[in-house]
Amino acid sequence: MDTADHSQELRIALYSHDSLGLGHTRRNLAIAQALSDALPELTGRKLSGLLITGERTATSYRCPKGFDWLVVPGIRKKSGRYEARHLGVKSERLFDIRSSVIGGALDAFRPHIVIVDRHPFGIDGELIKPLRELKAVKPETTFVLGLREVLDAPEVAAEEWKRVGVESVTDLFDRVWVYGDRDIHDPLATGELPAEFAPMVDYTGLLSSGRKFSGRHNATIKPFVLTMLGGGSDGVNVAKAAAAAPVPAGVQHLVVTGPQMPSAERHEVEAVAGPSTKVTNKVSDGMSYVASADAVVSMAGYNTVAETLSTDTPALLVPRTTPRTEQIIRARGLGETGAIDWVDPSEATSETIGQWLAEAVANPAIREKQRAAREELGLNGLDRVVDLAADLAWLTDKSVAPLPVPDANIVAGYSSNAGIAADADPAGVTRNAVTVPAHSFEAAGVNHAAV
Known part of the structure; x- marks a missing residue:
């Protein structure tokens, strides 16, 4: 049964740059599917979403209900530099095109939540102008940086964050979702994530359980x-x-x-x-x-x-x-x-x-x-993402008073599968306490x- 209130939409945009492989798009697609399946019932609002990708073959995947694709010109990395995958244009013009398309879409769509995969400001800063302009016209938009659980060797990741600008990220983004099991790999502990991100981090668990597939094959x-x-x-x-x-x-x-x-x-x-x-x-x-x-x-x-x-x-x-x-x-x-x-x-x-x-x-x-x-x-990351998105959605619901902002000193954990010991910190946040042999x-x- 569709219980959503169609008079108040909940709009979400997910971005992935997609220079190598299909993993970024497929990760966002799995998240979009989970949100499409659960958020309307949890929030009572009709969900509408944009999947922004640089991989044109992404449209061969079935789009979740309420979502549609926005495909920007593709890129690839060659000799350490990004260039057009298909278009015969120089890199500067390519990124101008990508940035203008994304900016125009976000300005018209006015999402309540923006989830950016891996690169907070896109490739070569293509998201800087679109995200800042969106925040200027719709300051209540929540910006989420979604990260896989392993980034790279800590020293390499540290150099990347230095180039991106840690303060620039903390100024714009509200939350950082780490799509991993903290007990297997914790990027804050290894130094792959700057310590300044700690108050913003939510560990979701791996985005595994609940993946949709048809069951049909040859x-x-x-x-x-x-x-x-x-x-x-x-x-x-x-x-x-x-x-x-x-x-x-x-x-x-x-x-x-x-x-x-x-x-x-x-x-x-x-x-x-x-x-x-x-x-x-x-x-x-x-x-x-x-x-x-x-x-x-x-x-x-x-x-x-x-x-x-x-x-x-x-x-x-x-x-x-x-x-x-x-x-x-x-x-x-x-x-x-x-x-x-x-x-x-x-x-x-x-x-x-x-x-x-x-x-x-x-x-x-x-x-x-x-x-x-x-x-x-901890494989229940998709369920956890839905819960986190639902919490953010309440902040934009015009029919209820805003919820209190969580204590900025809390780094949220997640509850993993039944049977694994868990404990709660003084703030009441459940944390997975298992040590994997x-x-x-x-x-x-x-x-x-x-x-």
């Missing part, structure tokens, strides 16, 4: 194992190693290179594929394939990992190590919990991948061990929990 390839490379722009080496890996008898192997892998590289992957391996650039519903596979090999981007952790499919991660160390930090942390296996990319040979696939398919204990470990993680050993270069 049944003709069952049983099958799966290799997924996300967008695919930097996944050719993993794709070739996986495609050439031996496959267990009677099992098919589907390698999804991703729509951003250049066609020449995809042909290289196809050339080394074995007789039981099929290579394709994309599938209609990746999560359905992950959930149905007997085992999955992937890189360690945030969104791919979050989706995988929501299933019980055994996973082997092959993290990239450049240009950021984010993926290998994530793989190590999750590997210590036993929730996934991982291998350093320098050791991710066809033989190593083939050996892991054979063990994962033949030994049910590997699936059970990873499944049990995943149950101990590390279990790992190395075999054929693969780091995984003993089974």
